[in-house]
Amino acid sequence: MLLSMTTDLSDSKGKRVATRAIFFVTGLAMGLWAALVPYAQLRTAAAAGDLGLLLLCLGSGSLLAMLGSGRLIGHFGCRAIILFAVSLFCLLFPALATVSDIHWLAVSLFLFGMGIGLADVAMNVQGSLIEQVSARPLMSGFHSLYSVGGIAGAGGGSLLLGSGLSPLASTFSAIALMLIITGLSCKQLLPFGNHNADQAKPATQARPNFRLMLMAAMAMICFMAEGAVLDWGGVFLTQDRGLAVEHAGWGFALFAVTMSLMRLTGDAVVSVLGRQRVLIVGSIFGIMGYLLVVILPGWHLSLLGFALVGAGAANIVPVLITLAGQEKVMPVNMSVAIVATLGYLGVLGGPAIIGYIAHLSSLAVAFSTVAILFLIITLGAFKLKY
Structure with a gap:
């Protein structure tokens, strides 16, 4: 049985x-x-292939957890699932920092991935519920903090490790920070997973409609575009555009920076343009960015193209999560979980598809395929309900 709403769902600075x-x-x-x-x-x-399988364990754990996350959030509420997920992070980080047996590391990464998947859906459900009772867009700002957290984790972790701290000591520093932040936030997390839990249809009767499945496909394409830059951008820049190998990460770095900046300003942009225009303009930017990468010569213009893709993709998924939460055919916890879970398939399968297309032809053709797929987002924006 879904939890009844025992706390008033109202907008407040504390909840935001x-x-x-x-x-x-x-x-x-x-x-x-x-x-x-x-x-x-x-x-x-671990050899490169073994490392790839390890990373696949993380992604598989995330996907498996996301598949059941909607029901869990509906039953236990956002707060309980988020606290469980963060606890899982904190328990597993010492293992991730010290385990030398590749099989135990694979198990640890699978469980860590499950925590990431649960947290991802639960925080998006929480964000969707808070935004719905607010008088202004909030989702892009929420997602911008994920980007900032990623930069802080990678950059801060690198600084701690570079200063001479062991991996284990560095993770304990991060664990302390995560526990403090989560502890201070705990009371403002929602103890339920749907704003209308008592009247919601049972999960076994709820079915996604055409708009929800379209949003899931659009999210999948957006995540696929991000995975293409992350996993194949450096290869393209070095092999096809002559950039030095030591600078191969510049493409994704610029992509991540523009994405973070656009998400920081995304709520204001959505307020001015509206969600439909944000989807259309964002997808057009994505198309232009990838075409810039593959058509014009020189790594300078390719870097500009990847930056443009980041700017375009930045606010597409936050808008889709918002729209999914507003669909009345399913409870919020289920509709958001569907879009987030199917969208995540783009992260897992996208780079492999890009690699397969590149194997049959070239990376330029693979990136052009992603540009064409962005047209689905452009056209799909006209089919959604705002």
Whole structure:
């Protein structure tokens, strides 16, 4: 049975701050793991292929948890699921920092991924509920804190490790920060997962409609575009555009910076343009960015193209999460979970699809395919309800 709403769902600064804090904590956890990856590879002596399988364990754990997250959030509420997920981060980080057996590290990463997946959906449900009772857009600002957390985790973790701290000591510093932030935010997290829990249809009777499935496909494309830059941008810049190997990360760095900046200003942009125009303009920017990457020569213009893709993609998923939460065909916890889970498939499967297309033809053709897929977001924006 779904939890009844025992607390008034009203907009408040405390709830908004708490929601941003959890987005930050989840981003921090992912960023810190990124800083620990090279150390994990050294400890386990994992080859590139083995490391890829390890990272797949993380993604598989996330996806599995997300598949059941809607029901769990509806039953236990956002607060309980978020607290459980953060506790899982904190318990597993020492293992991620010290385990040298590749099989135990795989298990640890799978469980860590489950925590990430649960937190991802629960914080988006919380954000959607808070935004619905607010008089202004909030979702892009929430997602911007995830980006900031990722930068803080990766950058801060690298600084701590570079200063001579061991991986274990560095993770304990991060654990302390995550526990403090989560503890201060706990009371403002929602103890329920749907604003209309008593009247909601049972999850077994609820069915996604065309708009929800379209939003899931649009989110999948957006995540696929992000994964393409992350996993293949550096390869394209070095092999096709002649950029030095030591600068291969510049493409994703510029992508991430423009995405973070656009999300920081995204709520104001949504207020001015409206959600439909944000989807249309964002997808057009994505198309232009990828075409700039593949058509014009020189790595300078390719870097500009990746930056443009980041600017365009930044606010697409936050808008889709908001729209999913407003669909009345399903409870908020279920509709947001569907879009977030299917969208996440773009992160897992997208880079593999890009690699397959590149194997058959070239990376330029693969990136052009992503540009064409952005047209689905452009056209789909006209089919959604605002």
